[in-house]
Amino acid sequence: MFEYRTDKNTKSTRCSPHSFKGLCSTESIFVEEAKEQFCLDEVSEKRHGPSLSLGDEGRVFRLFRHGEEIEIPWFLDSNGEVDQKQTQAFIHKDLSLVLLQSAQERFPKDKDIKARLAQKGAMDPDTLFSNISTSCTKSPDDMLCVSGGGWVQRIYNEQDSHYRAFWLNRFFVDKGLVEQEDVLQCQQDCRCPSGSWNSWEVAQAYCRVQGKRLLTENEIWMMYAKKSSKIDIPKNRGFEWSVDEFISGGTAESVLWNPQGTCVEDCSEHTLVSINKIRQSSTGTSSFRCGTAELDSLRTKNEPKRLSQIPFMEPVTQKWKSSWVYKNPKSMRTVIDTKATYQYVSGHQLAKILWAYHEENQEHSAVFQLGRTHRDTPIFALRIGVETKEPKPSILIEGGHHGHELLSMLYALHSIDTLLEDMPKRMLERYDFWFVPAVNMDGLEVKLFRDSTRQYGRKNGKNTDGSCFQNTHEGVDINRNYPFHWGEYGERGSKSDPKSSYYRGESAASEPEVQSMMELASRLHFVAALSFQTPGSSILVPYTSSRTKNPQPYVAWDIAKSISQGVGTLPNDTMYRVRNRRFYAEGTFQDWLFHQFGTIAFIIEGTEHNPETTTKIRESVRATKKFLPLLMKELENRPVLRGVVQNERGDPVQASVSVRGYDLREGEVWKSRASDGFFFRVLLDHGSYEIIVHADGYETLHQDCVVGKDQPPCTLIVQSIF
CATH class of the missing domain: 3.40.630.10 (Zn peptidases)
Known part of the structure; x- marks a missing residue:
């Protein structure tokens, strides 16, 4: 960046327009003597403009005017290039408003600097959160939504202190701390590793099984700042596990600026950040809760989730x-x-x-x-x-x-x-x-x-x-686990012995694969299905x-x-x-499909x-x-009866739809879809059929529908009894 020329005890360099912009004029040279720098007019050989002081920490150049530092120092490496790492570290120190404004001019996109300016009242905090998902959405009954935001935190020790700005999108947390019996059940089901129920490793595994994770230290802090009155707070268990590694350079913390909330009690009291400290700590004083950034990750139910990446x-x-x-x-x-x-x-x-x-x-x-x-x-x-x-x-x-x-x-x-x-695109x-x-x-x-x-x-x-080692003979025959005549024929149609290849499970629909397929079918009411075996x-x-x-x-x-x-x-x-x-x-x-939906x-x-x-x-x-x-x-x-069931307002209604002359003999109740009221029945012949519709809260409907090749779908409108 600089071009040097040496003259005995004086080292000077022609000022570069890309370095200290505006420091010296184009007719001036930059002179360094001992730990002082200044601009020198080459004709008059007199100083002019502001002076600079060279720091002790490597090649640091500071700009002063009337004794006040007016610009963020330039930290240069041995090649004369700007050392961004040292410059950013300096910005995290306790700086004056003048220096922060200078830093923003040099790094206009740096959110840490903007947060510090907002802390000092020189910037509107709302402008900082434009790219952050701060608004809350509806959360499950056992969780809370914590709106996002940012804050400035001071981290200090005996030798030094520095500032950091933190930014969080909206996230979700458990209202309560995880109980011991829940973790033990997870271990008995062989889904969590063995070990103390509230150790850090087991806590991480437990949250992962739920489709969640341990909270970060920042999330724990924000949770306490905003939701202290709505969550369980550990009293005798010391702290809550977090997932972070130790933040280097600090042994204690204090929050200086938080426009989103105020701690009911010390926000850092229940947080522990260091992984090394965590693994050495007594688990008898620990507790944890789980959280997630998106509700789609939750595994509390086997619900279909659309994937956005491979x-x-x-x-x-x-x-x-x-x-x-x-x-x-x-x-x-x-x-x-x-x-x-x-x-x-x-x-x-x-x-x-x-x-x-x-x-x-x-x-x-x-x-x-x-x-x-x-x-x-x-x-x-x-x-x-x-x-x-x-x-x-x-x-x-x-x-x-x-x-x-x-x-x-x-x-x-x-x-x-x-x-x-091979099939027509109209399909x-x-x-x-x-x-x-x-x-x-x-x-x-x-x-x-x-x-x-x-x-x-x-x-x-x-x-x-119960061994938590999956032997090849273990498991449940999931095509004997669906809730249609499950176990009704004793040992003839399926087996109660877990070692049998036809073991039907402890109860109907006990298996996650069965629950997943049932959930999908209950949403869609498949009109036809091919099950390959x-x-x-x-x-x-x-x-x-x-x-x-x-x-x-x-x-x-x-x-x-x-x-x-x-x-x-x-x-x-x-x-x-x-x-x-x-x-x-x-x-x-x-x-089960045929009995439940007529598939x-x-x-x-x-x-x-x-x-x-x-x-x-x-x-x-x-x-x-x-x-x-x-x-x-x-x-x-083939002749198909299809259409929708609606109420007088046009809202979809889930109702049983039966056809006069078609006899169901196993207690089947074939209903329209809950999401849109859609129904679909394959019949033997074209013609006019009497349709009977039953729905809770509505009068029973009898309506004739014509089934033919060019006939429109049949709309069945039920009247409320209220």
């Missing part, structure tokens, strides 16, 4: 010698793209594949996380369909309810290609398609990377022996459970027979058999079970690729 899954690197990957490496997929292949995929690969499909079809697709498993593995879904304001029917295509049925997941992935490449405008290729992600991992013998991987990752070469029509009475007329059976004819002859010269009441199997997904739900049992060669895989997949187009052909060409 989902991350830790790849499995360890593989047992008994695993599928170890025994059949050539059968595994290696290239990740959007074209389905005839090789099996892991959960880690599946996440990337679904995201790749979304990126190629961003205008009419989205990736969702439906929930998380016992092992904290996400369950992914891909939705494909043009978003419209009008209500649309939804179709479900899923595989991998049994994680060891690797081929079933390929059936689902190839159905995506079939939809995007995306008329329907939403939901693909869940691997419902049982934990079972898939067992099959691929741990043990491929017997039926290991059929069940999920539920720990059933292996093997069997069969189309299983609900009800598959014995001792159940099928509705009359039996429309689902009629559709299945038509689809079987459309698939045609299989490579082994047979056809897909249409079957029901195949076995004493209660608690299955498709029976035309078929189990498609493929022709093979995990063939090892590409030829066999290709033959089996080609047959199943016909199912989705044939299903949609049936829905498009």
Whole structure:
């Protein structure tokens, strides 16, 4: 930056317009003698303008006028370049208003300087928060929303002190401190590590399981400043854990400026920042609460969450010698793209594949996380369909309810290609398609990377022996866990023994995978579903459970027979058999779907079970690729009663919608969707039908609707009884 010339005891340099701007005129030279600098006119050889003083801390130049420092010092390195780090450190000192204003001129975007100016009354605080999310939104009952903002804090020790400005967006915190019994339950469920219940490591893990995290020190401070009267404050437990590392250079803190709130009591009393100190402290004096920046991260329910970036899954690197990957490496997929292949995929690969499909079809697709498993593995879904304001029917295509049925997941992935490449584009405008290729992600991992013998991987990752080591025989058969005739047939349709491959679980819908699929179905009321399994070469029509009475007329059976004819002859010269009441199997997904929503739900049992060669895989997949187009052909060409249920104000109403002449024999109550009042029924014939509508708080409605090819949707308006 400077050009030097030396003359015995005097070192001078021509002033650069890019260094000390305005310090010396262009006809002047900058002179340094000992620890003093000044401008010297080259003609008259006299000083003029302000003088500078060289500091002791390296090459520091200070500008004075009448003894007052009027500009932020220039800290220069050995090359004469400005040392930004030293300059910023100086700004954090206790500075006068003049110096802060000088600093802002040099660093106009520095928010720390602006906050210090606001602290001194030289800037409006509201101008500082324009890019910060400060407003609160509705939070869960057990949490509080803490609005964002900023403040200036002084950090000091015996030798020095400095100032820092802090900035926080809105965040959410638990109202209460986490209780010991909650952590112990998490440890018993093998979701939290062993150790003292209120140790820092266990606290972090507990919050992570909830989809939250420990608060930062700044968040704890802001929480106390704004919400002290609404939260539990630790009395005899000393402090609250935070996630931060130690802030270097300070041993004590005080808040000087906080335009958002005032501490009810000392804000730093319950915070501890140093990780090293935390790990050395007695956990008997500690407590903690969890928080989050966004409510979407919460895992208190298995609700579908739309993802805004590619989902991350830790790849499995360890593989047992008994695993599928170890025994059949050539059968595994290696290239990740959007074209389905005839090789099996892991959960880690599946996440990337679904995201790749979304990126190629961003205008009419989205990736969702439906929930998380016992092992904290996400369950992914891909939705494909043009978003419209009008209500649309939804179709479900899923595989991998049994994680060891690797081929079933390929059936689902190839159905995506079939939809995007072979089917009319109008389908995306008329329907939403939901693909869940691997419902049982934990079972898939067992099959691929741990043990491929017997039926290991059929069940999920539920720990059933209390060891917190997942043995391959543990878990629940999630396709025996749905709440339809669950456990009604004793040991015939499912098993109560946790070691059995058909273990139905401790209670109906106890498993996170089942809860996730039920939550999705309850929101969307799928009109049709294909559940791929292996093997069997069969189309299983609900009800598959014995001792159940099928509705009359039996429309689902009629559709299945038509689809079987459309698939045609299989490579082994047979056809897909249409079957029901195949076995004493209660608690299955498709029976629950049919009973709950009237979903035309078929189990498609493929022709093979995990063939090892590409030829066999290709033959089996080609047959199943016909199912989705044939299903949609049936829905498009058959008589369909569709419409919405509304009240007199035009608001959607969830109500039971039944058709006179269609007899339901298992106590089914098929309702319209809660979100938009939409309903959809496939019938046998065109014509006029009497529709009966029941809804709580409304009069029972009897209305005739005409079902025909060109007939508009039927709008059913119910009258309030109040």
